[in-house]
Amino acid sequence: MTASNTDFGNLKSRDLGNLISKQLVELGKEEVQRDSPDGYVDYGNLPSKTLPELGKQAIADKIK
Numbered sequence: 001m002t003a004s005n006t007d008f009g010n011l012k013s014r015d016l017g018n019l020i021s022k023q024l025v026e027l028g029k030e031e032v033q034r035d036s037p038d039g040y041v042d043y044g045n046l047p048s049k050t051l052p053e054l055g056k057q058a059i060a061d062k063i064k
Contacts, residue, residue, distance in 0.1 A: 021052055023055070024051070024052040024055030024056060024059075025051045025052055025055060026055070027054070027055030027058045027059065028050065028051030028052060028053070028054035028055040028058070029041075029043070029051060030058070031054045031055070031057075031058050032046075032051070032054065
């Protein structure tokens with residue numbers, strides 16, 4: 001089955017977007033924690049788009 005033939009059933013595009021966003025946030029958190037010397041990070045001071053953007057960058061870096 002290819003991506004163009006994938007059946008997502010009753011999944012709405014918003015639900016699919018949320019799944020992707022959550023994964024990007026997790027990748028962003030991994031990037032921030034990896035760069036933190038003690039492993040503790042206060043995410044409260046980060047703008048809301050920072051973690052997804054870091055996740056996108058991590059994917060782009062892996063592709064290169």
